[in-house]
Amino acid sequence: VITSIEVHLPSPSPRRYRVHIAAGMLDDIPRRVAAMFPARRIWLITDSTVLRLYGRKLHRSLVRAGMDTVVLEIPPGEASKHERVVRAIQTHMLEQGIDRDSVIVALGGGVVGDTAGFVAATLLRGIAYVQVPTTLLAQVDSSVGGKVGINHRLGKNLIGAFHHPAAVYIDTALLSTLPAAEFRNGMAEVIKIAAATDREFFRELERRNRRLTRTAPGMLTHLVARAVRLKAGIVGRDEREQALRKVLNLGHTIGHAVEAASGFGIQHGEAVSIGLVAESRIACAMGMLPPADLARLSRLLRSAGLPVQIPRKLDRKRFASALAVDKKSALGMARFVLLRRLGQCVVGVSVPTPFLAAFTGDEA
Ligand code: ADP
Numbered sequence: 001v002i003t004s005i006e007v008h009l010p011s012p013s014p015r016r017y018r019v020h021i022a023a024g025m026l027d028d029i030p031r032r033v034a035a036m037f038p039a040r041r042i043w044l045i046t047d048s049t050v051l052r053l054y055g056r057k058l059h060r061s062l063v064r065a066g067m068d069t070v071v072l073e074i075p076p077g078e079a080s081k082h083e084r085v086v087r088a089i090q091t092h093m094l095e096q097g098i099d100r101d102s103v104i105v106a107l108g109g110g111v112v113g114d115t116a117g118f119v120a121a122t123l124l125r126g127i128a129y130v131q132v133p134t135t136l137l138a139q140v141d142s143s144v145g146g147k148v149g150i151n152h153r154l155g156k157n158l159i160g161a162f163h164h165p166a167a168v169y170i171d172t173a174l175l176s177t178l179p180a181a182e183f184r185n186g187m188a189e190v191i192k193i194a195a196a197t198d199r200e201f202f203r204e205l206e207r208r209n210r211r212l213t214r215t216a217p218g219m220l221t222h223l224v225a226r227a228v229r230l231k232a233g234i235v236g237r238d239e240r241e242q243a244l245r246k247v248l249n250l251g252h253t254i255g256h257a258v259e260a261a262s263g264f265g266i267q268h269g270e271a272v273s274i275g276l277v278a279e280s281r282i283a284c285a286m287g288m289l290p291p292a293d294l295a296r297l298s299r300l301l302r303s304a305g306l307p308v309q310i311p312r313k314l315d316r317k318r319f320a321s322a323l324a325v326d327k328k329s330a331l332g333m334a335r336f337v338l339l340r341r342l343g344q345c346v347v348g349v350s351v352p353t354p355f356l357a358a359f360t361g362d363e364a
């Protein structure tokens with residue numbers, strides 16, 4: 001059974017594409033890509049780990065489906081979201097004779113999706129690309145929204161574009177080989193979207209909690225589909241970073257600061273988990289959020305194996321300055337997305353400095 005979710009983007013130029021989700025989806029991709037892009041050259045971009053696990057097989061079956069396919073391999077890891085890697089891919093593609101009809105298939109986690117997507121957005125002012133996200137984080141987070149980009153020495157994701165895929169294929173069976181830490185990272189974003197937008201989904205996560213493992217593809221398909229549908233609903237109404245879309249930043253104001261202050265030693269998902277709890281403590285202290293909801297959020301994150309405390313050894317100076325330069329702050333005042341209750345949040349809340357200090361200080 002394949003779940004298909006339509007992502008509808010009203011602005012700036014109306015667009016729609018589908019996200020197809022199933023355990024075993026990978027086997028169906030060649031047939032679908034061949035039907036969507038007949039007689040077009042495919043550039044399969046992946047990292048070396050994913051190439052070994054799934055890329056070779058996908059390459060073979062694309063060729064068997066009659067597609068002229070070239071494989072481009074990048075090293076795994078965040079360091080690949082770099083100008084140098086983008087340049088190398090572009091040079092290779094231009095030398096090999098790329099044209100406007102070429103199609104990029106990005107097979108991998110967020111790093112591959114962001115880098116290959118950025119190449120697709122910029123080469124010849126934009127060519128088609130198909131996303132096949134293979135980490136839980138990429139499946140729930142970067143498959144909808146169209147953000148692609150790379151890092152700059154002055155910060156993460158500073159060079160980028162909006163470039164929507166022609167289609168997204170999500171195979172939840174691929175998650176069975178994902179390292180446990182990577183799985184937890186993705187769970188942080190799933191819990192975030194439930195807490196921010198859907199109380200019933202949050203309750204469902206609490207109920208299924210213990211059975212949510214990497215090797216339960218049926219349940220994962222259901223979970224990923226629900227998260228993607230929620231995100232598509234938000235992004236569809238508001239493509240550029242405006243009011244509604246800000247709810248997706250829940251936990252990220254403090255989360256990004258924790259991530260940056262750790263020199264990115266703390267993973268994004270872990271930092272978001274810490275941020276969700278710290279920001280919810282602030283919401284409680286301001287009388288916005290019932291303490292029982294904070295306790296439930298913290299319990300669910302902990303049972304997913306995620307940290308909920310700001311580490312004692314975090315560099316406080318770097319943390320404070322990272323909070324101040326966060327792009328969501330206006331006029332130096334910390335602006336937050338805060339929970340009102342599980343499933344509902346308020347955007348653009350100014351948090352008085354004493355609250356911020358009290359809940360992100362050493363006693364946090
Ligand atoms: P993220 O989506 O969290 O940004 P990355 O693209 O950095 O993730 O991928 C995290 C790591 O997991 C990389 O080393 C990548 O090669 C590896 N990886 C991606 N997908 C899978 C998978 N399905 N099974 C095993 N390892 C994977």
Ligand code: ZN
Pocket residue numbers: 141189252268272
């Ligand atoms: Zn995030």
